[in-house]
Amino acid sequence: MANKFYITTPIYYVNASPHIGHSYTNIAADILARFMRQRLGRENVWFLTGTDEHGQKIQKAADEANLSPQEFVDKVVVQFKYLWEKLNISYDDFIRTTEFRHILTVTRVLEILKNKKPTPDIYEAKYEGWYCIPCETFWPKTQIEEKLCPDCKRPIEEISETNYFFRLSNYQGWLIEYIEANPGFVQPANRRHEVLSFLKLNRLTDLCISRPKERLSWGIPLPFSPQHVTYVWFDALINYISAVGTFDKDGKYISGWWGKDTQVVHLIGKDILRHHAVYWPIMLHALNIEFPKDMTIFAHGWWMMGQDKMSKSRGNAVAPLDMADKFGIDTYRYFLLRDVPFGLDGNFSEESIIKRFNSDLANDLGNLVYRSLTMVEKYFQGKIPQEGVLNEQGKRIKASIQALSTEPDLALNIGFNFSLGLEKIWNLIAMANKYVEETKPWNLVKEAKTTELEAFIRLLVDVIKAVADAIYAFMPDTAKSIKEQFGDQEIKKGSPLFPRIDTKPKN
Numbered sequence: 001m002a003n004k005f006y007i008t009t010p011i012y013y014v015n016a017s018p019h020i021g022h023s024y025t026n027i028a029a030d031i032l033a034r035f036m037r038q039r040l041g042r043e044n045v046w047f048l049t050g051t052d053e054h055g056q057k058i059q060k061a062a063d064e065a066n067l068s069p070q071e072f073v074d075k076v077v078v079q080f081k082y083l084w085e086k087l088n089i090s091y092d093d094f095i096r097t098t099e100f101r102h103i104l105t106v107t108r109v110l111e112i113l114k115n116k117k118p119t120p121d122i123y124e125a126k127y128e129g130w131y132c133i134p135c136e137t138f139w140p141k142t143q144i145e146e147k148l149c150p151d152c153k154r155p156i157e158e159i160s161e162t163n164y165f166f167r168l169s170n171y172q173g174w175l176i177e178y179i180e181a182n183p184g185f186v187q188p189a190n191r192r193h194e195v196l197s198f199l200k201l202n203r204l205t206d207l208c209i210s211r212p213k214e215r216l217s218w219g220i221p222l223p224f225s226p227q228h229v230t231y232v233w234f235d236a237l238i239n240y241i242s243a244v245g246t247f248d249k250d251g252k253y254i255s256g257w258w259g260k261d262t263q264v265v266h267l268i269g270k271d272i273l274r275h276h277a278v279y280w281p282i283m284l285h286a287l288n289i290e291f292p293k294d295m296t297i298f299a300h301g302w303w304m305m306g307q308d309k310m311s312k313s314r315g316n317a318v319a320p321l322d323m324a325d326k327f328g329i330d331t332y333r334y335f336l337l338r339d340v341p342f343g344l345d346g347n348f349s350e351e352s353i354i355k356r357f358n359s360d361l362a363n364d365l366g367n368l369v370y371r372s373l374t375m376v377e378k379y380f381q382g383k384i385p386q387e388g389v390l391n392e393q394g395k396r397i398k399a400s401i402q403a404l405s406t407e408p409d410l411a412l413n414i415g416f417n418f419s420l421g422l423e424k425i426w427n428l429i430a431m432a433n434k435y436v437e438e439t440k441p442w443n444l445v446k447e448a449k450t451t452e453l454e455a456f457i458r459l460l461v462d463v464i465k466a467v468a469d470a471i472y473a474f475m476p477d478t479a480k481s482i483k484e485q486f487g488d489q490e491i492k493k494g495s496p497l498f499p500r501i502d503t504k505p506k507n
């Protein structure tokens with residue numbers, strides 16, 4: 001296993017406020033970062049997020065807001081930082097593509113690729129064809145029907161201009177071999193197949209990495225052609241290396257977070273898979289950047305509203321803070337990762353949150369914690385009893401506690417399957433609740449079976465402490481609150497963690 005862990009999220013376009021879909025990736029990344037810090041130590045984990053601040057979309061949004069692009073991005077970025085803080089996203093670094101460190105690295109990348117010998121990886125050529133302005137994408141004639149963008153279905157334009165191209169086509173064979181030799185590189189497996197069959201069935205065309213300034217000025221100028229700026233995707237992908245390293249004078253990339261001893265995880269949504277699984281590895285390879293020991297691009301699914309993807313342009317976006325304010329931050333984090341297996345699409349609704357809340361949080365976890373606190377208070381004056389001899393059921397529970405504590409990296413070990421990880425934790429909670437119902441502690445009290453009662457309650461406390469450790473990465477505030485209520489020897493009972501949400505209409 002690598003001894004350093006570097007995790008990234010996509011950098012978000014700042015043309016609009018963040019919605020649930022954006023918060024999903026950052027919460028998932030936060031959970032993995034917290035897991036890995038527990039496992040490797042804080043200093044060996046680096047969690048990067050940030051914002052994508054150049055390009056047409058941003059320029060347009062700035063124009064509409066009557067601000068300069070820089071003023072506009074400076075304003076919106078605050079919303080992202082505020083949201084991440086509220087949602088307990090423990091990132092180590094936040095990169096903005098308008099920062100000097102990033103612009104410098106992009107400039108170096110362009111120079112290195114343009115000056116590559118014997119064949120430069122960037123060359124100048126004339127482009128004639130179709131272009132979708134909102135998507136900033138060139139489309140070959142063969143894919144165009146009725147002059148509409150094959151992706152967003154908006155009208156596209158025919159253009160003719162001189163641009164710069166990155167020689168993707170040279171590396172197609174290499175990439176197929178790389179993906180085949182590294183089964184963990186693109187995950188989950190269906191996405192890996194999707195990329196491989198795309199690569200095997202199509203000829204890669206070179207990527208246009210510039211835009212003429214007269215059409216778009218908001219971007220990083222090409223060092224070898226001041227009349228052009230860099231295509232926003234080429235600029236954006238580089239954030240993953242510009243944030244954690246630099247190129248030396250010979251064009252060698254130097255970084256403490258990118259090398260043989262590092263595991264790198266790029267979490268993304270499925271709509272940006274091709275950029276990450278095709279362009280990005282080719283860019284790294286063309287730059288002679290050594291691949292990390294273990295590198296994964298994991299593409300998760302979408303949050304949907306009925307049949308539609310949640311998005312600003314469809315007008316169905318839900319603000320994460322509205323949900324966190326209404327149901328609590330940890331409930332929101334829990335819901336997103338529990339309700340849908342990571343990798344699949346999920347349907348968002350407040351009813352599903354309430355359902356999860358009332359069953360998993362109020363009924364299962366909240367009830368176990370509260371009834372245990374009440375019993376320690378009532379039967380033992382708030383002092384946590386000693387361990388004792390357990391019956392068969394108790395022994396099985398004890399074994400499950402141990403099993404859970406030897407799986408600190410639950411989600412990673414089972415292929416980023418956060419919902420399965422949570423399910424395992426909740427199995428233990430269910431066992432403990434069942435144990436209470438079957439043991440009927442009030443009878444032990446009546447029959448004055450004090451040692452049995454001690455052993456029973458102590459086991460419940462041990463379950464709760466193990467659960468608090470296991471849910472820490474998912475629900476940091478809840479874990480902390482449970483830990484505070486169950487000390488080493490005594491309890492400090494607070495109010496119920498998850499009071500049931502009443503769904504019956506009031507008379």
Ligand code: MSP
Pocket residue numbers: 009010011012013020021022024025052236237239268269270271272301302303304309310311
């Ligand atoms: N700026 C690019 C990413 C560059 S990364 C080098 C971008 N930005 S974005 O703001 O449009 O989208 C960011 C991420 O949000 C993507 O991973 C996308 O999949 C994700 N989501 C946007 N809407 C989503 C849902 N409705 N559901 C889940 N995730 C979705 O693309």
